[in-house]
Amino acid sequence: MKRSFLLPLLTMLLALVSTTGSAGALRPASLNDDTIVVRLPNQATMTLYVKNKAQLRELRNYKLDSLIVLLDTYIAQAEKASKNSTSEQVTMEFYPAKDQPGQQVPEQIRITMHNEPGKPAGRTARTGDHVDVTLGRVFGVSVDENTDGSGNDRVSVRVGSSAKSDSVRNAERKARQEERANRAVHSNFDIDLGLNALTNQATAPGDFRPDLRPAASRYISLNWHYDIRLGRKGSPLYLRTGPELAFNNYMLDNVYQFRSANGVTSVTLPDAGRNLTKSKLAVSSINLPLMPMLSFRDKKGHDAFRIGAGGFVGYRLGAHTKIKYEEGGSTKKDKDRGSYNLEDFQYGVQGTIGIRSIDLFAKYNLNNTFKDNRGPQANTISFGISLLN
Known part of the structure; x- marks a missing residue:
């Protein structure tokens, strides 16, 4: 909608509200007590929808000339933003x-420009434009211009305060989504849930291979990620970084356990008389x-598809083994902390690859899980699903 049309329309609206006018200019609609139809001399029709008469009186609190100047300035800014945006709706x-303390002006003015889908942003649509103007926190004005192609124009003006219109709520939601999408850096918290496996295993003489129980060797990571946009505004390329607190569990087959002796960690059978029911190494x-x-x-601004690949570095914070066993007719648990010759770095x-709110991840350690010649030689691979915030 061109500003040259909108401003005279709002001027006439405010003038009708703030002056007594003739009795024939305003008449209640027969089907709705809160509807007022305004017949203009050029046979145009404006329809006002109000909750009660108090809402109309609210407009009298403002000076018309000052209010029109404000709307003129703000609508111009909204039109400029709408022309430069690819979004169907732009709200400012x-x-x-x-800005003007002590003046009789609204507390808040919200301008929402609606661009018709499929047409260049900022151009006047053949079938009509839609502009929402909300004054203060008390009531709103909504202006619709529709052209049916036969030369007949229909204009509707709505004033109401019971709740935000769906269009305004949608505009605000899209504005938040667009603002987040265009933010140079945004953070998020997610949780990785998955499983661990050992690959490229090499067994030292006399040692057993550390065969893991697949479903019990769990991987959990708490991630505080920062996505840094690379390139200009709107670019889909990001660099993801941020701290991750990871927990790797290596659950052995019940008949074996991790044990350190003489500076070497190995996978061995338990002591005689012990029947292991659980044996794991947690890192x-x-x-x-x-x-x-x-x-x-x-098109709606929702996350649709993501894919990424890169590297990681990490430092070990701690480790312990835990075994649960039957001995002498009773159940016992032993938990021992130590380095177990694990690589610190x-x-x-x-x-990662994701669709909508579902992400799958995989991580592969290029260096050995244990130090060379001081523990089982193997690399760790972790994979699973990410739970997004």
Whole structure:
């Protein structure tokens, strides 16, 4: 809608509300007590929808000339933003009461420009434009212009305060989504849930291979990620980084256990008379990923598809073994803390792929899980699903 049309319309509306006018200019609609139809001399029709008469009186609190000047300035800014946006709706909020303390102006003015889908932003649509103007926190004005192609124009003006219109709520939601999408850096918290496995195993003479129980060797990671946009505004390319607190559990087959002796960690059978029911090695670490990502959104601004691949580095925070066994007719548990000759520093590659709110991940440690010649030679691979915030 062109501003040259909207401003005279609002001027006439406010003038009708703030003056007594003739009795024939305003008449109640027969089907709705809160509807007022305004017949103009040029046979145009304006329809006002109000909750009660108090809402109309609210407009009298403002000076018409000052209010029109404010709306003229704000609508111009909203039109400019709408022309530069690819979104179907652009909402801007202004706070004249803060800018002009002591003046009789609204506390808040919200302008929502609606661009018709499929047409270039900012151009006047053949079938009509839609503009929402909300004055203060008490009531709102909504202006619709529709052209049916036969030369007949229909204009509706709505005034109401019971709740925000669906269009305003949708505009605010889209504005938040667009603002987040265009933010240079945004953070999120997610949780990785998965499983661990050992690959490239090499068994030292006299040692048993550390065969893991797949479903019990769990991987959990608490991630505070920062996605840093690479490139200009709207670019789908990001760099993901941020601390990850990871917990790797290596659950052995029940007949074996991890044990350190003489400076070497090995997988051995338990002591005679012990019947193991649980045997695991738990390792905690802090990791830092560096992973380029492509993140795409659908027409509604929702996350649609993501894919990324990169590397990570990590440092071991702690480790302990835990065994549960039957001995002498009773159940016992032993928990021992130590380094178990695990590598303190870890590094590797990782990748992720996601659709909507579901992400799958995989991580592979390029260096050995244990120090060379001081523990089982193997690399760790972790994979699973990410729970997004």
